[in-house]
Amino acid sequence: xxxxxxxxxxxxxxxxxxxxxxxxxxxxxxxxxxxxxxxxxxxxxxxxxxxxxxxxxxxxxxxxxxxxxxxxxxxxxxxxxxxxxxxxxxxxxxxxxxxxxxxxxxxxxxxxxxxxxxxxxxxxxxxxxxxxxxxxxxxxxxxxxxxxxxxxxxxxxxxxxxxxxxxxxxxxxxxxxxxxxxxxxxxxxxxxxxxxxxxxxxxxxxxxxxxxxxxxxxxxxxxxxxxxxxxxxxxxxxxxxxxxxxxxxxxxxxxxxxxxxxxxxxxxxxxxxxxxxxxxxxxxxxxxxxxxxxxxxxxxxxxxxxxxxxxxxxxxxxxxxxxxxxxxxxxxxxxxxxxxxxxxxxxxxxxxxxxxxxxxxxxxxxxxxxxxxxxxxxxxxxxxxxxxxxxxxxxxxxxxxxxxxx
Amino acid sequence: xxxxxxxxxxxxxxxxxxxxxxxxxxxxxxxxxxxxxxxxxxxxxxxxxxxxxxxxxxxxxxxxxxxxxxxxxxxxxxxxxxxxxxxxxxxxxxxxxxxxxxxx
Ligand SMILES: Cc1cc2nc3c(=O)[nH]c(=O)nc-3n(C[C@H](O)[C@H](O)[C@H](O)COP(=O)(O)OP(=O)(O)OC[C@H]3O[C@@H](n4cnc5c(N)ncnc54)[C@H](O)[C@@H]3O)c2cc1C
Ligand code: FES
Numbered sequence: 001x002x003x004x005x006x007x008x009x010x011x012x013x014x015x016x017x018x019x020x021x022x023x024x025x026x027x028x029x030x031x032x033x034x035x036x037x038x039x040x041x042x043x044x045x046x047x048x049x050x051x052x053x054x055x056x057x058x059x060x061x062x063x064x065x066x067x068x069x070x071x072x073x074x075x076x077x078x079x080x081x082x083x084x085x086x087x088x089x090x091x092x093x094x095x096x097x098x099x100x101x102x103x104x105x106x107x108x109x110x111x112x113x114x115x116x117x118x119x120x121x122x123x124x125x126x127x128x129x130x131x132x133x134x135x136x137x138x139x140x141x142x143x144x145x146x147x148x149x150x151x152x153x154x155x156x157x158x159x160x161x162x163x164x165x166x167x168x169x170x171x172x173x174x175x176x177x178x179x180x181x182x183x184x185x186x187x188x189x190x191x192x193x194x195x196x197x198x199x200x201x202x203x204x205x206x207x208x209x210x211x212x213x214x215x216x217x218x219x220x221x222x223x224x225x226x227x228x229x230x231x232x233x234x235x236x237x238x239x240x241x242x243x244x245x246x247x248x249x250x251x252x253x254x255x256x257x258x259x260x261x262x263x264x265x266x267x268x269x270x271x272x273x274x275x276x277x278x279x280x281x282x283x284x285x286x287x288x289x290x291x292x293x294x295x296x297x298x299x300x301x302x303x304x305x306x307x308x309x310x311x312x313x314x315x316x317x318x319x320x321x322x323x324x325x326x327x328x329x330x331x332x333x334x335x336x337x338x339x340x341x342x343x344x345x346x347x348x349x350x351x352x353x354x355x356x357x358x359x360x361x362x363x364x365x366x367x368x369x370x371x372x373x374x375x376x377x378x379x380x381x382x383x384x385x386x387x388x389x390x391x392x393x394x395x396x397x398x399x400x401x402x403x404x405x406x
Numbered sequence: 407x408x409x410x411x412x413x414x415x416x417x418x419x420x421x422x423x424x425x426x427x428x429x430x431x432x433x434x435x436x437x438x439x440x441x442x443x444x445x446x447x448x449x450x451x452x453x454x455x456x457x458x459x460x461x462x463x464x465x466x467x468x469x470x471x472x473x474x475x476x477x478x479x480x481x482x483x484x485x486x487x488x489x490x491x492x493x494x495x496x497x498x499x500x501x502x503x504x505x506x507x508x509x510x
Contacts, residue, residue, distance in 0.1 A: 020487075296487055296488070320472070371457065371472065375460060378462045
């Protein structure tokens with residue numbers, strides 16, 4: 001390939017993995033990684049999780065690794081436009097970079113509550129700055145409100161309780177985690193939050209949010225109001241597609257890529273939270289995931305294809321969430337499941353398997369303390385990837401090793 | 407000074423599996439490979455402080471239960487992101503049907 005080199009926009013999980021994967025695959029040309037945050041690339045999951053992890057920023061790679069691998073990492077640099085015809089990327093600082101292949105790994109940004117920005121008291125959570133602003137409210141004796149019972153909201157609620165602050169969580173849906181988590185496990189998590197003292201209010205519509213010197217006033221659909229000291233809005237994230245859209249690339253709930261992670265311009269690839277892709281294990285249905293492992297795996301497949309391979313991205317979706325001592329892990333996508341089989345590992349640990357009408361395993365969700373569900377979820381992921389129709393009785397019987405079904 | 411510590415009966419570890427072993431304030435992971443050899447590493451992952459004994463053993467690999475970081479449990483080698491620091495390994499011997507590890 002020519003000397004224009006490989007350029008990657010976004011120094012998160014996907015971008016960093018791609019940069020190193022290019023080198024691991026023996027690419028000798030220039031690799032430039034551009035990130036608009038002022039930090040070394042860091043892991044986002046610890047930002048919402050309690051304990052010592054939340055207190056430290058965990059770098060994805062040590063700084064010296066960039067120099068060792070010959071990767072030019074431009075931190076604090078924002079890419080502002082792409083000219084696909086000229087293979088050129090313009091940075092805010094005025095510099096133009098030419099690329100042989102470009103990877104967009106721009107991630108996602110928190111969805112704002114309509115008309116409401118952030119302030120000293122109103123926060124969203126995506127960055128290390130957001131996390132430390134939120135943690136400041138968890139040290140006082142005020143009340144923290146969280147809008148949204150998704151993973152970030154629930155993890156923050158757990159962290160707030162661990163640090164001793166009063167927490168109220170509002171969810172518009174009848175229960176938390178309506179998307180992607182079976183009701184039984186979501187209700188078990190709700191019960192745990194209630195036992196830990198979180199005031200959890202589901203099915204409540206919030207109409208207004210008013211920021212003031214002394215706190216945030218939240219107005220409900222029924223006219224009631226409450227005042228809290230701080231509010232975190234955790235109502236999902238939107239893919240960062242502006243660069244791609246302005247360059248004329250196809251957008252479909254994210255930067256639309258094919259199974260090789262190529263965009264509608266064959267010299268430009270996309271990976272991670274910013275892209276939607278056909279999920280091959282599920283008939284090519286287009287999805288966008290916000291998951292840590294997905295971002296890494298896509299970064300590495302995109303790197304292979306930037307170098308001219310035709311690797312297909314076919315991983316089974318997987319994610320985890322930690323709340324208190326409980327870990328939730330989900331492998332696969334349960335849409336289209338017609339039956340569910342439970343496997344009780346202990347009084348606190350359970351796996352639910354979701355099967356379609358033909359008995360094919362589509363997804364498995366597990367909740368339990370520590371690593372209790374991990375091994376079975378990992379094996380379920382392999383069974384899903386192979387399109388297995390496992391024996392139902394074996395799935396339900398914890399004394400049968402799932403490994404024996406592979 | 408290094409000493410051999412008695413861990414367990416060899417049949418307490420299934421083939422291609424792992425158990426946790428705690429001794430003198432430290433925690434280890436003890437493995438039995440598909441070829442029926444025995445191995446030992448530090449108990450905790452080098453990414454976060456998570457015990458590997460809940461992980462999955464496949465051939466020479468132990469996969470961390472938390473984020474699926476992979477190590478070769480025979481050499482301790484980290485097999486790539488998210489784990490980049492190798493695991494410490496310990497010598498193991500089987501004597502009279504008992505498994506011993508060498509610590510210190
Ligand atoms: C608080 C929190 C907790 C999470 N917990 C979990 C969890 O427990 N389990 C799980 O599976 N997943 C979790 N996730 C999701 C996971 O962290 C993401 O899926 C992952 O970070 C996505 O990686 P990415 O590289 O696609 O995007 P990002 O990590 O968002 O990286 C994209 C980077 O690109 C930069 N960027 C964007 N536009 C430009 C531009 N024009 N120029 C330069 N730079 C640009 C952004 O600032 C950002 O630094 C969590 C996410 C958050 C926010
Ligand atoms: S804790 Fe082991 S891979 Fe993260």
